[in-house]
Amino acid sequence: MQKGILAGILLIGLSASSALLAHEKKKHAHYEEPYGMAGCGMWTYAISDKSQGAQLGVWALNTLIFDGSQTSAISTGTSNCVAARPKMAAVEQKVFISANLVPPSAEAAQGTGETLHALAEIFGCSDKAGFNKLSQKHYEKIFKVNEPEAVLQNYHNVIKSDAKIASQCSRIS
């Protein structure tokens, strides 16, 4: 009886403590998602913390961008999370916007910021000051809907509507 209670206390104590430690460490350990590159720590904790939005994002990334060609990579050691990196460069815009919706919105409203700068680079826009002003001026139009594909499309449209800026953005079609 005593041994049982002792074991119980030990178990509760250890579980609680290690659960807490694990909760912290969870953030370092990355989820193995059955989606190839997305299972390489791309979305990590963000995925588990969110509901359908995140799953949708992963699915979208996978089926629309990687042609659904990712096989399950659960600990078979066959997914190569280093070699896969350059493949993302081809779809940098989509990936960037999917992963970053909040910082650019605040920065666009402020008319300056690091994420805005990165976005300008991804669009191939050399006139950073012009890009910032454009983002601020059309903030409401660009971030009307909080959805990555829409924001990306809106940005393209807004840039194209300004001939001067558009001429300096090499990656806007």
Place this chain on the structure above:
Amino acid sequence: MFTYKLGCAWLLVSVVLGFQSVAMAFSAADSERVTFNLQKAANLHLANKKIWQRLLFFDERFGGRHKSLVADPQYFLSPQGRTQPAKELEATIRAFLNQTQVEREGQFYAPSCVWPSRYAWLAKELGFKEQGIQAPACPKLEEFLTYARYGKISLVFSNYFLNSPASMFGHTFFRMHKRVDATSPMQADLLDDIVNFSAFIYDMGSPLYPLKGLFGVYQGKFAMVPYYIKIQEYNNLESRDLWEYELKLTQEQIDFIVLRLWELGGTYLKYYYLDDNCAFILLTLLETSDEKLELTKDFGLYAIPSDTLKTVVDKNLVKNIVYRPSSLSRFFARYEQLTGSEKAIIQGILSAKDRGDRVTQKLAFFDSKTQAHVADTLVEFIDYKEKNIDLEKVGPYSELRQKILIQRSKNREAPANISAFRGSSQPELGHRSSLYALGLGYSTQNFGYIDLHWRPALHDLSSDSAGYSDEMAIDFLNVDARVYQHFFDVHEINFIRILSLAHERDLVEPWAWHLNLAYKNIESFSIDKKTFFFEGEFGKDFLIVPEQRLSFFALVGAGAGIFWQTGVWLAPSVLLGLKTDLSAGLRLVSDMTYRYGLQTEKNYAFQSLDFRTALTQTLKEGTELRGLIEYGQSSLWSYTLSLSIYH
């Protein structure tokens, strides 16, 4: 005697001759070129060279434990490759010269394309170019190298976050700075890559997950992802400051590391939470770029990220340090720059819980600068509170945020400059993780004693808080033992103790909490007072004098434990205390725990009072002098003076 020795000598000679003939029999099958290179490798003792051992990920700790950290058999060309570097070298040379293709996921590749860093090193050592040996084309590798052009590498450390003592251990990864030139003129910090080593956990929901991590069940793998992913994860989602340490590496070293990454990308190591974890593995990766670098051999059983960071700094490998504030730090920075009236505006908005339109109406009354400062601070607060990293999640402030930003976008005022603010102290200044202390003491009951104290990790309230938080403590296996004249006593063991005393700051109001799984003396009516127990409390910490960091804390909770002979006890508990800096380097921590409990077997009620006051003076870096007064455990007073070293 003589005959015996001669007998042994003959035996030895015949064995050697026998081996030689066997060896020659094998080498007859090799081409001349292979034989030549194997011989040259033997002459140069390449199998014993540090770089070769490191290329195979052989562990240099414990005096050179000869086993590779790589658990994947496909990483080795020889069946004994994992334990015998010489055999692996032989198999590698053969493979490179014979170019016997290897299969990977249904495709075939030349071995020099699968192990390019081994090839690069061997080609140099053995002089392949001079021999006219050419490497075959590696289209996939070339494609990768066309992309992966880096000019700098930084070691990035994610610091602790609010109310999370375990986060003080930190985490490290590499930032690979993309080279900027005519072919790739694009430059943005966020668009650089990071290299991370971590466990690939397929059953996150499993309760066994922490144990599996401890015992190496999971695979550890390298991954390369964009930096903005990590910034979102650490800075914005977890609200941790990032500290970047730019490393002094030549372009040649960086290029070699990139080849290593290609080699390691497809393989895996066993991931041990304590031992071969992220931080340690990153150091081993650095070591392969330079034979003279000695970064890992002094680490013992475990390597905590903050310790590995210190090693890199101490070895003079750091060129530059860059700070990247977390979401919470950015909020504190903005809020603390506001004027009193600006702060009042924000407090008003949040307490009124007005709808977005009402808020923008109110704000419109103020001048554009005030509007900008208030809006920027408020948005920073919302993003912190809601852990906003993507807007698809809808929170209570979503509508307010959007309305404020629309209004903000019409205001040309630039955001306030917050670049001087530091939300945490530089982590490389922190003390090392293990504590060893020796002291002398006197107790009213048992008189004089020698005090022995050891703690593998990590930090308590009395420790020097430079590089750490002064509001959090985490003890892992904290052991204190006392040697009296006639007996030895285990005074206290804290298996795991976690304490977080975050106080209210700028609208952020955390709870304080405490957990302790321990073994020690507790007052009771029974004869034996040693108890093994678990206790938890929560409450608040109040900062009274910020300049002295004087705070007072009060927590309530409960505990349960067992006295060996007299059974189980349950008790609500109250923890009260205060901590303060008395002067630079001198800290006072005083706390008291009162329990009123029930001993279930004998149905006795009991009270216990533990009281501790510790006065700690930092001597030089990593050394402290501590005076401890304790009361408790059957009205026993004890006084200890000890010298601690962090190592």
